Structure formats: C-alpha cells, structure tokens
Amino acid sequence: MSVMEDVYPSRVGDRVRLIERADPVIYGTRTQPGPLTAEQLDFYEVNGFVVLPSLFQPDEIARLNAELRSLADSPTIGELDETITEPGSGHVRSIFRIHQLNEMYGRLARDERLAGAARQILSSEVYMHQSRVNLKPGFAGKEFYWHSDFETWHMEDGMPRMRALSISLALTENYPFNGPLMLMPGSHKTYISCVGETPANHYKESLKKQEYGVPDHESLTVLTDRGGIVAPTGPAGTAVLFDCNTMHGSNSNITPYPRSNVFFVYNSVENKLQNPFCGLTPRPEHIASRQRTETLAPLPTS
Amino acid sequence: MSVMEDVYPSRVGDRVRLIERADPVIYGTRTQPGPLTAEQLDFYEVNGFVVLPSLFQPDEIARLNAELRSLADSPTIGELDETITEPGSGHVRSIFRIHQLNEMYGRLARDERLAGAARQILSSEVYMHQSRVNLKPGFAGKEFYWHSDFETWHMEDGMPRMRALSISLALTENYPFNGPLMLMPGSHKTYISCVGETPANHYKESLKKQEYGVPDHESLTVLTDRGGIVAPTGPAGTAVLFDCNTMHGSNSNITPYPRSNVFFVYNSVENKLQNPFCGLTPRPEHIASRQRTETLAPLPTS
Numbered sequence: 001m002s003v004m005e006d007v008y009p010s011r012v013g014d015r016v017r018l019i020e021r022a023d024p025v026i027y028g029t030r031t032q033p034g035p036l037t038a039e040q041l042d043f044y045e046v047n048g049f050v051v052l053p054s055l056f057q058p059d060e061i062a063r064l065n066a067e068l069r070s071l072a073d074s075p076t077i078g079e080l081d082e083t084i085t086e087p088g089s090g091h092v093r094s095i096f097r098i099h100q101l102n103e104m105y106g107r108l109a110r111d112e113r114l115a116g117a118a119r120q121i122l123s124s125e126v127y128m129h130q131s132r133v134n135l136k137p138g139f140a141g142k143e144f145y146w147h148s149d150f151e152t153w154h155m156e157d158g159m160p161r162m163r164a165l166s167i168s169l170a171l172t173e174n175y176p177f178n179g180p181l182m183l184m185p186g187s188h189k190t191y192i193s194c195v196g197e198t199p200a201n202h203y204k205e206s207l208k209k210q211e212y213g214v215p216d217h218e219s220l221t222v223l224t225d226r227g228g229i230v231a232p233t234g235p236a237g238t239a240v241l242f243d244c245n246t247m248h249g250s251n252s253n254i255t256p257y258p259r260s261n262v263f264f265v266y267n268s269v270e271n272k273l274q275n276p277f278c279g280l281t282p283r284p285e286h287i288a289s290r291q292r293t294e295t296l297a298p299l300p301t302s
Numbered sequence: 303m304s305v306m307e308d309v310y311p312s313r314v315g316d317r318v319r320l321i322e323r324a325d326p327v328i329y330g331t332r333t334q335p336g337p338l339t340a341e342q343l344d345f346y347e348v349n350g351f352v353v354l355p356s357l358f359q360p361d362e363i364a365r366l367n368a369e370l371r372s373l374a375d376s377p378t379i380g381e382l383d384e385t386i387t388e389p390g391s392g393h394v395r396s397i398f399r400i401h402q403l404n405e406m407y408g409r410l411a412r413d414e415r416l417a418g419a420a421r422q423i424l425s426s427e428v429y430m431h432q433s434r435v436n437l438k439p440g441f442a443g444k445e446f447y448w449h450s451d452f453e454t455w456h457m458e459d460g461m462p463r464m465r466a467l468s469i470s471l472a473l474t475e476n477y478p479f480n481g482p483l484m485l486m487p488g489s490h491k492t493y494i495s496c497v498g499e500t501p502a503n504h505y506k507e508s509l510k511k512q513e514y515g516v517p518d519h520e521s522l523t524v525l526t527d528r529g530g531i532v533a534p535t536g537p538a539g540t541a542v543l544f545d546c547n548t549m550h551g552s553n554s555n556i557t558p559y560p561r562s563n564v565f566f567v568y569n570s571v572e573n574k575l576q577n578p579f580c581g582l583t584p585r586p587e588h589i590a591s592r593q594r595t596e597t598l599a600p601l602p603t604s
Binding site: 251 | 440441445447448477478479519523531533551553554555556557558
C-alpha cells in the first residue's frame with residue numbers, strides 16, 4: 001500500500017459508496033490465548049459483536065457504580081475537559097479518559113476479561129484509544145443516530161485500519177425500552193463512505209449529536225436487509241464487545257430506568273494513529289489518545 | 303355526585319396527587335357477549351390492556367395499507383384540517399377522523415373484533431371519540447412522552463368518566479426497537495392529577511409534543527415500581543386494547559423500520575362529552591367528537 005492510498009475514504013464526494021472491508025475481523029491464527037471461547041470468536045467474526053452476559057458480578061458492579069457516583073458528585077469534576085455535562089442541569093453525562101483519571105477504572109481497563117478479550121481478537125498488545133463512562137438518566141435519554149466508530153476514528157483521528165474494538169460494560173440493567181445499544185449484525189464487513197466534508201472542530205458538537213460522517217438511509221437499509229438489528233438486553237455486568245466498524249446507535253429513553261455504562265476502545269499497538277484522513281487537526285488527547293498509548297498489560301496477580 | 307364535583311381534577315394546583323380510580327375497568331356483569339375470552343378480560347382488568355396477536359390477517363392488513371398509501375398520496379389530503387403533515391417534507395403523518403373520511407376504515411371501525419370488544423368491555427353501545435391513522439417513517443420517528451389519554455380527554459374534551467378505551471391496530475410489524483407503544487401495567491387504577499394550567503389552543507401543539515398534563519417523574523416511578531413497563535411486539539395485524547387511563551408512551555425510532563397504525567377510541571354512549579373540565583373551549587370535532595357520535599352498530603352480515 002502506498003503512502004497516498006486510503007482504503008477507507010469518506011466525506012470526500014457527493015456520492016455514497018459501500019466499500020468491502022479490507023482487514024481481518026479476528027486477527028492472527030486463533031491460537032492466541034484469551035478468555036473467549038471458539039464459539040464466541042466465531043459469532044464475533046460473523047456478526048461483528050458478541051454479548052457476554054453477566055461478565056462482571058453484582059458486587060463488582062456495585063463498587064464501580066459507587067465509585068462513579070462519588071466521582072460525578074465531586075465538586076471539581078465539571079471543570080475538567082474530560083467531563084461532559086448536561087446543558088441546564090449541569091449533571092455529569094460522560095467522563096472521558098476515565099481509566100487514567102480513576103484507579104478503579106484503570107484496573108478495570110486492564111481486567112483480563114476485557115483487555116484479554118481485546119488482545120485475543122486483535123492478536124497483539126493493545127492500548128486505550130478512548131475510554132469513558134456514560135450516565136444516561138431516566139426520562140430524558142436522547143437518541144444517538146447510526147454510525148460506524150471506525151469512520152469517525154479514521155477520518156477525524158487518523159486510525160489507519162480496522163484493528164480496534166469497543167467494549168460496552170453495562171452498569172445498569174439493559175431493557176428493550178431504555179435506549180439500549182442497537183447493532184446491525186454483519187455490518188462490520190462493509191465500510192460506508194459518507195458524503196460531505198468535515199467542518200473544523202466538529203468533535204465539540206459530534207459528541208452530542210452526529211451530523212457529519214452520517215450514513216445515508218439507503219445504505220442503512222441495505223445493511224438491515226442483510227442482517228437486521230439486535231438490541232442486547234441483560235443485567236448490569238453484561239458486556240458487549242463490538243468491532244470498530246459495526247454499525248450501531250440507540251433510541252431515546254423516556255422510561256424511568258437510567259442507563260449507565262463504561263465504554264473502552266482497545267486499539268492494537270500495530271494500529272496507532274496517523275494524521276486524520278480528513279485533513280483537519282486531530283481531536284484532543286482525551287477523545288483520541290496519541291501520547292498516552294501505554295500498553296495495557298495484564299495486572300500482576302496478587 | 304353533585305354537579306360541581308369533579309372526581310378527576312387535574313392541572314389546578316402546584317401539587318401532584320395520585321387519585322384512586324373511581325370507575326370500573328370492565329363494566330357490567332361479564333355476561334355481555336363479545337369476542338374476548340374470560341382470560342383476556344381478566345388480563346385487561348388487572349393490567350389495563352390486552353394484546354391480541356394477529357387479530358387481522360395479512361391480506362386484510364395489505365388492503366388497509368394500500369388504501370392508506372393511496373389516501374396519503376392523494377393531492378388534496380394535505381388541505382384537510384384532519385391531516386397532520388411533517389414540517390419540511392410535507393409527508394402525511396396522521397389523518398384524523400379516518401373512519402368517516404374513508405369507507406374501508408369506516409367498516410374497520412365497526413368490525414366486530416374491534417367495536418365488539420369495546421362493547422363487551424364497556425357494556426354499552428359505543429361511538430368513536432377519536433380515530434386516526436399514524437404513519438411513522440423509519441429513521442426519524444420521534445418519541446411521545448408518557449401520558450394518560452383520559453387526563454387529556456377529561457380536561458380538554460370534557461369526557462366525564464373512565465368508560466372509554468383505545469385500540470391500536472398495527473399496520474406494520476412492531477419490533478422492540480422501532481418505537482413501539484409502551485404501557486405501564488396496572489397504571490389504569492391510578493389517576494395522576496398533574497400540575498399547571500392548560501393554555502388556550504393547547505391542542506395544536508400537544509399533537510406534536512406533550513407539554514401540559516404531563517405526569518411528573520416521581521409519579522411515573524411509583525407506577526413502574528408497581529408494575530414495570532411492557533412494549534408489545536408482533537406482526538402487522540396485532541391489536542393492543544388499552545384502557546383510557548393506562549399510562550403509555552413511545553421512544554424514538556432511528557431504525558429503517560416504519561411504524562404505522564390505526565388508532566380508534568371507543569367511548570360509551572353513556573359517557574358522552576360535557577364541557578372541558580379545564581374550563582377552556584372544546585378541541586375541534588375531528589379531535590374529539592361532539593356532534594358526530596353515531597352508535598357504531600355491528601355491520602350487516604352479507
């Protein structure tokens with residue numbers, strides 16, 4: 001591949017293109033050790049995600065929730081660049097770079113059930129491309145439109161290839177009706193090259209509402225005609241691992257049931273960021289790590 | 303009961319009140335004939351709704367959909383007061399009074415599976431308080447916040463007592479994730495007296511977004527703590543019958559799957575409208591029937 005070639009162009013023209021994935025889904029020879037079974041790896045390869053029900057126990061989740069509450073209630077948290085607050089109420093909605101801001105979440109990021117699964121799928125050491133906790137209150141959870149994370153990470157952060165994955169660990173129960181993560185099975189095999197150019201400082205808005213790099217209705221219909229939609233449900237402690245190119249989104253949540261989760265993006269150390277492919281300045285460090293790319297090695301056994 | 307007494311006050315003060323239902327759910331002695339089984343009536347009485355899967359056959363639904371499409375595409379439909387169009391696109395979103403504007407839907411309103419079930423539950427002849435078809439497109443279906451229809455019909459239309467029910471007949475498949483109707487089981491037994499006064503001509507806005515007569519978070523949490531939430535799914539042709547005081551709402555729909563339904567409100571002829579209990583002028587005839595209150599007698603057998 002020449003330096004000039006971009007196998008995953010987007011936001012460059014006025015026509016949508018469906019581009020076949022040029023990268024493996026499961027890297028390596030499947031002989032790498034890790035917590036996932038052969039069946040789970042097979043499912044992930046075909047569908048672009050796998051659900052691990054109750055991967056964490058209730059007492060572990062209780063501790064993570066208590067820590068998160070005290071973090072969100074601390075008087076200075078709102079002053080951090082890493083913190084996104086609700087307009088109006090000032091309530092904390094997300095905290096980025098949580099695995100470096102908080103020790104308990106730092107240990108969680110290196111937990112073998114998560115980082116080990118990432119290493120197993122990506123067949124290399126991994127580092128954290130982005131981490132955050134999301135606190136979505138009941139009654140007023142907003143929808144988040146369909147998107148491939150990779151399209152954004154490639155265009156706006158300069159992630160070269162599809163060798164990253166996300167893990168969403170539920171801190172509250174996911175019901176069908178409290179705005180759970182929805183995924184399009186099989187969508188990870190197709191890259192949707194979106195129309196339109198990326199405006200400067202787009203990231204400030206895009207964390208609240210996606211407007212650029214938005215897939216079109218026709219392409220989304222192609223993907224759902226192929227594989228439908230799934231919206232995994234399950235108790236707090238359930239994790240969803242999904243490929244960086246799996247199309248996903250969520251509906252609004254008018255129910256009283258809040259939805260909180262930890263969101264970790266593991267990238268292969270072989271896939272570190274280059275210049276953004278859209279030609280703009282990179283997004284800030286807490287959205288996309290460039291300097292802080294320490295390998296997430298296993299925790300020492302105590 | 304004196305003429306002055308309102309057993310279901312709302313929008314009169316600055317405090318929420320939970321008022322116990324003063325009316326039966328199933329009227330009469332249960333000896334009235336009708337299409338519902340004893341089990342279905344029992345379920346309805348306890349939960350405030352009952353789901354009738356595939357009550358209408360695919361060929362019947364296909365005819366209703368074809369008729370609806372040609373109605374929505376007719377060049378003059380947008381000029382009617384009865385038609386609600388999407389701002390921007392001008393696409394038809396709802397047509398009110400559909401059972402009088404269209405013969406096929408007029409016959410549907412008198413179908414024994416629907417009107418007969420209403421007669422059976424309300425133990426009297428019935429008329430149509432409100433009818434409409436809703437066409438919710440995929441990708442952009444908006445949420446509709448929690449509400450009791452009766453609170454609105456009582457306050458804004460002058461419906462005296464809880465002796466009415468709604469039937470939502472699905473014209474498209476209801477998935478968990480395309481913004482299906484959500485109901486709170488058991489909520490029909492409690493009337494939530496809301497805070498705030500009703501502004502004049504409120505109905506023009508309230509059809510798009512509820513802002514008055516909105517139940518508070520605490521009351522909604524009480525109701526879900528008691529009975530949870532259900533979101534019935536099923537193929538097109540599935541009907542949900544629900545009591546006029548059952549708390550319901552729906553989340554947004556970003557999926558490609560549209561959601562269309564027919565919505566009929568059957569009121570007992572013993573429960574015809576008085577002056578609105580909020581003291582304002584009544585809403586228009588196509589939103590709440592005052593003149594056109596013909597009894598929906600069974601269709602002649604051919």
